[in-house]
Amino acid sequence: MGPQNVVILNSWKHVRELFDRRGAIYSSRPENHIGNDLICPGQTHILLVPYGAGWRVLRKTVQALLNVKAVDSMVPIQNAEATQTMYQLLRDPDGYYDHIRRYSTAVILSSVFGQRGAEFNSPKVRALYHAQDQFTSILEPGATPPVDAFPLLRYIPQFFASWKAKAKAIRAEQHSLYFALMEETKTRVAKGIVTGSFMERILKDQPKNGLDDEHVAYLGGILMEAGSDTTASILLSYMLGIISNPAAFAEAQSELDRLCGTGRSPVFDDLDNLPYLRACMTETLRWRPVAPGGIPHLLIQDDNYEGYHLPKGTIVFANAWSIHRDQEYRSGDEFIPERFLNNKFGSQVSKEEGNDYRRVTYSFGAGRRVCAGQRLAENSLMLNMAKITWGFDISGKDRDIDTDVKTAYTDGFVFSPKRFAVNITPRSERHREVFEAEFQAQRHVFARYED
């Protein structure tokens, strides 16, 4: 809409060339008056801020928090939270949707703020979901007049523009939640309660990183936003995938049985020995990417590519949906984990020219704005998928479960399965006992995160 050039990249080769190789000019974000000026002013929202010095400081801070060593130090609480999720699935299988969503929020709450979100209904988990739902819904196309394409619309008085009042309310809600979480971390540290959380580290490094309280509070809040719904969506899609392909699920269960037997459920150290399960994760990311159309990048300088002139200001999307359904993928609409065993990219072509810079998945985006939390997300995904697959039988309650993206998925900012009718039952009494005992054994881990 309006005088805007938009380019959609439907092949990994174009993404490699433009986002990865020419990242210096393809890494900004489009204007977002509502997100960047009204709700998160002062360049505080790392996902939305334009490329430049402000983004670089935020990105550097986040990368230091999310490096392999730091992320892997969160494994004990990830494992404990996953163990709780298995326990909840035993007790209340029909509540699976909320148990999975609680898990993904609780893991980030503890990693980022060193706090527990023990129940889906706990005030913090609820408050985070509420703030996030409000924020993403106002940013959806059509939710407000097109103030970025037609900047004059920004000057309509608030009396005639209800979206302005809504944006103000969202700012107030987000601001008070993010500041409260940051202040609680400060108070806990002052009392000597230290968990090694990301927020503790950002606060400690404040003299070095130069971030003021506003940026610190938002960094924490935005990591929560970026990491919770996304992880839950992929875990739920995994369930749909294996329901649609029971043979793949049986294969993943055999792999886990060979490794763990029935005496214990899988743990982090097992994950490198589960190639089939890893193929299931990569296939889920391919099959149902959470941002199917990609998150927009903005070109900041005129460029030429394959005979086309791309003017500065062009918005460019890496369309994960199409890239993951290229003809290189046999039966691309189907959930077939084996494709990632034959070839690490999952494609049919065995010898390809110049695979350097090709990514195994485009679900995490590409280039300099690529997801900063991929390692954290993959640890969470693998751990939960491993435990679920080891301990439960899963099938659709209806003979033909709906996995269609048009009917079985929400089409919000994060593309996610709607609730579906599923049977989740422990594979045996032994599996049940193991999960129950393992949950009890995790109490000491939770204790560190409780007030």
Ligand code: HEM
């Ligand atoms: C399955 C889970 C996840 C998926 C599929 C996902 C996907 C994405 C995508 C598509 C982008 C935009 C990339 C681009 O513009 O090219 C992104 C950005 C980002 N993600 Fe994730 N994400 C996930 C989990 C996480 C987690 C757990 C965290 C951290 C706690 C995180 C932190 C971020 C941040 C900070 C950015 C902004 C990067 C920037 O603009 O510089 N994500 N993610």
